Amino acid sequence: MYFDYFNVFVFLTTGLLFVFANMIVGGLVRPQKPTPEKLSPYECGEDVIGDSWIRFDIRFYTTALIYLIFAVEIAFLFPWALVVREIGMLALVEGFTFVAILLLGLVYVWVKGDLDWVKTYNASVKGGTEVEDRPAADIHGGPLPVELLQAAGVGPTITEQQTKGEKGHS
Amino acid sequence: MGLAGYLIVAAILFALGIACTVARKNVIYVLMGIELILNAANLNLVAFSRFVGGLDGQIFAIFSIILAAAEAAVALAIVLNVFGLFDSIRPDDPDLMKE
Amino acid sequence: MNLLREELSWITPELCLTLFACVALLVDLFVQKGRESVMVGFFSLMGLLATAFFLYRQYGVTPPAQPVFGCMVVDPFSTLFKLFAVGALAFVVLFTMLSRQTRPDGYGEFYFILLCAGLGAFFLASTYNLLLMYLGLELLSIASYILAGYAKGNRRSGEAAMKYVIFGAVASGVMLYGFTLLYGMTGSIDLTVIGPKLRDQFALDHGTIPISVATGLCLAGFAYKISAAPFHFWTPDVYEGAPTPVTTFLAVASKGAGFAALLRFLQAGFIPDRTLGGPEAMMGYSDKLGTLVAVLAALTMTLGNLAALGQTNLKRMLAYSSIAHAGYVLMGVATMNREGFSSVLFYLVVYYFMNLGAFGVVMYYANTTGDEQIDDLKGLGWRSPLVAITMVAFLVALVGLPPTAGFIGKWFLFTAAVKKGFLWLAVVAGINSAISLFYYFRVARAMWLRPEEEAKYATVHASPAFAALLLVLAVGTVWFGVGFDSLLRYCDYSQNLLR
Numbered sequence: 001m002y003f004d005y006f007n008v009f010v011f012l013t014t015g016l017l018f019v020f021a022n023m024i025v026g027g028l029v030r031p032q033k034p035t036p037e038k039l040s041p042y043e044c045g046e047d048v049i050g051d052s053w054i055r056f057d058i059r060f061y062t063t064a065l066i067y068l069i070f071a072v073e074i075a076f077l078f079p080w081a082l083v084v085r086e087i088g089m090l091a092l093v094e095g096f097t098f099v100a101i102l103l104l105g106l107v108y109v110w111v112k113g114d115l116d117w118v119k120t121y122n123a124s125v126k127g128g129t130e131v132e133d134r135p136a137a138d139i140h141g142g143p144l145p146v147e148l149l150q151a152a153g154v155g156p157t158i159t160e161q162q163t164k165g166e167k168g169h170s
Numbered sequence: 171m172g173l174a175g176y177l178i179v180a181a182i183l184f185a186l187g188i189a190c191t192v193a194r195k196n197v198i199y200v201l202m203g204i205e206l207i208l209n210a211a212n213l214n215l216v217a218f219s220r221f222v223g224g225l226d227g228q229i230f231a232i233f234s235i236i237l238a239a240a241e242a243a244v245a246l247a248i249v250l251n252v253f254g255l256f257d258s259i260r261p262d263d264p265d266l267m268k269e
Numbered sequence: 270m271n272l273l274r275e276e277l278s279w280i281t282p283e284l285c286l287t288l289f290a291c292v293a294l295l296v297d298l299f300v301q302k303g304r305e306s307v308m309v310g311f312f313s314l315m316g317l318l319a320t321a322f323f324l325y326r327q328y329g330v331t332p333p334a335q336p337v338f339g340c341m342v343v344d345p346f347s348t349l350f351k352l353f354a355v356g357a358l359a360f361v362v363l364f365t366m367l368s369r370q371t372r373p374d375g376y377g378e379f380y381f382i383l384l385c386a387g388l389g390a391f392f393l394a395s396t397y398n399l400l401l402m403y404l405g406l407e408l409l410s411i412a413s414y415i416l417a418g419y420a421k422g423n424r425r426s427g428e429a430a431m432k433y434v435i436f437g438a439v440a441s442g443v444m445l446y447g448f449t450l451l452y453g454m455t456g457s458i459d460l461t462v463i464g465p466k467l468r469d470q471f472a473l474d475h476g477t478i479p480i481s482v483a484t485g486l487c488l489a490g491f492a493y494k495i496s497a498a499p500f501h502f503w504t505p506d507v508y509e510g511a512p513t514p515v516t517t518f519l520a521v522a523s524k525g526a527g528f529a530a531l532l533r534f535l536q537a538g539f540i541p542d543r544t545l546g547g548p549e550a551m552m553g554y555s556d557k558l559g560t561l562v563a564v565l566a567a568l569t570m571t572l573g574n575l576a577a578l579g580q581t582n583l584k585r586m587l588a589y590s591s592i593a594h595a596g597y598v599l600m601g602v603a604t605m606n607r608e609g610f611s612s613v614l615f616y617l618v619v620y621y622f623m624n625l626g627a628f629g630v631v632m633y634y635a636n637t638t639g640d641e642q643i644d645d646l647k648g649l650g651w652r653s654p655l656v657a658i659t660m661v662a663f664l665v666a667l668v669g670l671p672p673t674a675g676f677i678g679k680w681f682l683f684t685a686a687v688k689k690g691f692l693w694l695a696v697v698a699g700i701n702s703a704i705s706l707f708y709y710f711r712v713a714r715a716m717w718l719r720p721e722e723e724a725k726y727a728t729v730h731a732s733p734a735f736a737a738l739l740l741v742l743a744v745g746t747v748w749f750g751v752g753f754d755s756l757l758r759y760c761d762y763s764q765n766l767l768r
Binding site for chain 2: 421443448452457509
Binding site: 061065073075076 | 240250
């Protein structure tokens with residue numbers, strides 16, 4: 001270790017002292033006349049409405065996710081932008097391919113209506129679709145209704161004993 | 171600061187991350203623990219890239235940051251789904267499948 | 270531009286798959302409502318076919334050592350695994366299409382995510398570059414998390430996805446940390462450079478602790494992907510809860526890709542070149558690593574088999590059985606030599622056939638009846654003999670009895686292990702195979718050794734296309750048990766060019 005820990009110590013102490021000294025001095029010197037206006041949290045100048053510990057609408061989540069993807073994509077584009085002139089055409093094509101694939105995803109959610117604020121929200125949230133405990137036979141959840149299967153000529157024919165005896169499987 | 175300092179910080183982060191995931195109180199904690207593990211790895215990568223050599227480490231770190239974001243997005247969506255189905259985000263609560 | 274074309278021509282299969290995945294997404298958007306599922310499925314199949322064609326064209330061509338700017342490897346080894354993945358994907362797509370032709374839902378993105386997962390498997394199998402390996406693993410994993418939870422509103426599926434994502438993310442994070450340590454020790458993220466550098470470090474004789482820590486962390490990630498002990502806990506729940514086509518994909522393609530990456534990782538980084546005679550310390554370390562893997566193998570197969578004994582759910586039983594099989598395959602990995610590795614390849618091909626088949630039967634059974642209990646299979650043999658007969662073929666292969674491919678595959682694994690001196694491991698594996706007979710036999714007994722009158726479900730027709738698929742897999746399972754020469758040669762050849 002080529003390093004003198006004392007330097008860090010001095011730096012740290014000075015920093016801490018600076019912060020606390022200012023706070024203490026400020027606290028002693030300033031006049032204290034609190035009003036409800038002053039005590040409320042700062043929300044870009046708007047009046048505060050309600051508590052901030054509420055449950056947010058689930059629909060913000062989709063927006064946040066899409067924002068996340070495009071925000072993080074920048075991490076690739078900055079290094080790319082630095083060298084794109086040097087490498088030339090090749091880099092340009094690659095960069096646009098990258099953005100095009102991302103845009104494809106955006107177009108997909110857009111066309112599917114997931115960006116609409118008033119889409120009837122019937123996704124996985126309880127109360128939307130029916131919640132089931134059955135084994136997930138397929139990507140759609142439980143098995144198909146028997147009538148449909150039989151219409152397609154693939155389903156089980158229910159035996160007589162099952163219809164009168166057992167009450168089917170669960 | 172020397173390489174060892176960075177490595178120690180990264181190792182502590184890694185250990186904290188593992189501890190956080192093992193505690194299993196709340197799925198969100200677990201996800202935060204996973205972020206800690208990934209960031210420990212990122213710190214390692216950048217430190218090694220500076221002290222051992224090559225830009226490979228930095229490139230690796232950029233990719234790993236982005237993968238972490240993608241993974242977090244998917245994981246959160248899945249947790250949201252589970253919350254809707256089970257009304258709980260304790261990782262041990264959903265246990266429909268036991269022998 | 271010419272350089273680009275030259276370099277990219279080596280990853281035509283990957284590019285083709287990417288293109289078709291994107292187009293599948295577009296097709297899903299712009300096709301008239303109600304027809305998407307079929308159309309997109311059809312398109313994905315076309316894409317897989319085209320990819321398989323490009324893969325076939327790559328077979329036997331000798332490319333430069335590391336095309337695509339030194340990131341990828343194109344060799345028979347990777348081609349074999351990619352063909353694997355394409356086959357498994359095609360099977361899953363086909364089955365999803367066949368099973369749901371009656372319901373006009375738009376589920377196009379399912380195929381898109383599936384193809385992306387396949388792409389991840391492609392990259393995982395064909396690179397020595399740690400960054401690309403990690404990217405491939407994550408692409409495969411993240412897509413798998415989504416797929417596992419795909420059945421919206423189904424609580425089992427949701428639970429499976431959550432358990433998978435928690436376990437998977439931790440494991441891949443741990444592996445990433447291991448990768449960074451390897452990078453720190455060698456200053457490179459290319460395994461072909463890391464190998465010789467590690468050799469130098471061994472020659473310096475600084476002790477093996479740092480390298481052991483790094484290797485251990487990396488192995489944790491691989492062990493999770495192939496569901497080996499002690500990182501197998503997620504497997505039963507995820508396999509049972511995930512929709513069955515997805516389970517099939519996870520059990521076959523995902524696991525295969527995990528093994529491919531593991532083999533490459535070990536071969537490039539940790540197997541000393543015997544002809545050159547690496548430093549003594551490295552020889553010792555490689556053997557020690559082999560012993561560690563051998564212990565893990567014994568643990569994995571025993572845990573898997575013992576847990577499988579008590580299962581009543583067919584899918585869960587197959588999940589434990591797939592853990593046990595990971596143990597058998599690790600036996601070949603533990604030898605840390607060419608013979609063992611080529612027996613691993615052989616067994617994976619065999620495993621592919623028999624597991625696709627077995628899960629195919631489960632898919633069909635669960636999808637038509639909504640039932641996954643082993644006992645409820647009773648009488649199925651008399652009611653729908655074709656499905657039951659193919660199932661018996663798969664079960665016999667899974668136990669490892671002649672004349673099926675399962676027997677030959679296990680035979681090679683056992684001989685490789687014994688030759689290396691792991692006699693105890695072979696004995697453990699033998700006992701385990703005997704144990705496995707019990708639970709596989711329970712399924713066969715339920716199907717055939719019960720009178721027809723007890724049958725819970727009357728004739729469960731298979732659609733002709735699906736029956737044909739099962740038949741092809743069953744014939745493959747038996748065929749490789751008899752005419753295995755060509756396959757063995759291919760596996761050996763793949764190993765030859767691995768380095």
